[in-house]
Amino acid sequence: MNNISIVKASEEDAEAIIKYLNVVGGESNNLLFGENEFYMTVEEEQNLIRNLKSSLSSIMLLGKDNGNIVSIGSLSGFRSKRSSHRGEIALSVKKDYWNKGIGSAMMKELIQFGKEVVKLSVIQLTVKVDNESAIHVYKKFGFKQIGYYEKFFYIDGKYFDACLMNLYFDETNLSKEDKDKAL
Numbered sequence: 001m002n003n004i005s006i007v008k009a010s011e012e013d014a015e016a017i018i019k020y021l022n023v024v025g026g027e028s029n030n031l032l033f034g035e036n037e038f039y040m041t042v043e044e045e046q047n048l049i050r051n052l053k054s055s056l057s058s059i060m061l062l063g064k065d066n067g068n069i070v071s072i073g074s075l076s077g078f079r080s081k082r083s084s085h086r087g088e089i090a091l092s093v094k095k096d097y098w099n100k101g102i103g104s105a106m107m108k109e110l111i112q113f114g115k116e117v118v119k120l121s122v123i124q125l126t127v128k129v130d131n132e133s134a135i136h137v138y139k140k141f142g143f144k145q146i147g148y149y150e151k152f153f154y155i156d157g158k159y160f161d162a163c164l165m166n167l168y169f170d171e172t173n174l175s176k177e178d179k180d181k182a183l
């Protein structure tokens with residue numbers, strides 16, 4: 001983790017981001033795209049990054065080793081007033097760099113941005129049920145499993161379920177009775 005810098009994505013990173021995602025997609029079955037299945041063009045990625053730069057509620061961070069992207073993490077806020085208290089995290093680390101603390105360092109920065117800058121009440125994410133290392137990292141940061149999304153992934157002709165996990169920064173006001181009703 002020593003040589004890894006965590007920086008905000010900028011437009012010049014667009015091409016490298018697409019290349020990275022097309023590789024990382026093939027390194028596990030844990031993302032919503034496989035190898036070479038990340039279909040954005042460089043121009044679309046540049047536009048996305050430009051919009052993120054002016055956004056007050058979303059951020060894309062890159063973990064870099066010697067200038068090369070080895071991790072991408074994003075926190076995306078929602079525009080509508082009624083959802084503006086929530087944000088959603090997505091995270092990946094290049095396989096050669098797993099288990100070196102990079103995913104955790106990225107999560108720390110994303111959560112700090114959500115909590116202290118955006119002042120969110122909830123951060124949400126979705127993770128494949130058998131993605132043990134990711135679930136371990138999310139639990140370490142206080143995320144709780146709130147439910148399952150059956151058939152969230154469709155990979156090579158098979159369905160896979162996902163866990164929905166939330167991190168709450170303040171107490172929820174949902175009574176046990178309401179929670180039971182919702183399930």
Ligand SMILES: CC(C)(COP(=O)(O)OP(=O)(O)OC[C@H]1O[C@@H](n2cnc3c(N)ncnc32)[C@H](O)[C@@H]1OP(=O)(O)O)[C@@H](O)C(=O)NCCC(=O)NCCS
Pocket residue numbers: 028030031091092093094097098099100101102103104105126127128131132133134136137140
């Ligand atoms: C999940 C992912 C982001 C984790 O990144 P990372 O840089 O390896 O994470 P870290 O090194 O910070 O932490 C990994 C932790 O998981 C633990 N771990 C590793 N394998 C594990 C397993 N099979 N079961 C439980 N814990 C495990 C490690 O011991 C470490 O624990 P610690 O923080 O208590 O020391 C990375 O593996 C990845 O990008 N995977 C592919 C894409 C993906 O799954 N993204 C998440 C989609 S929701």
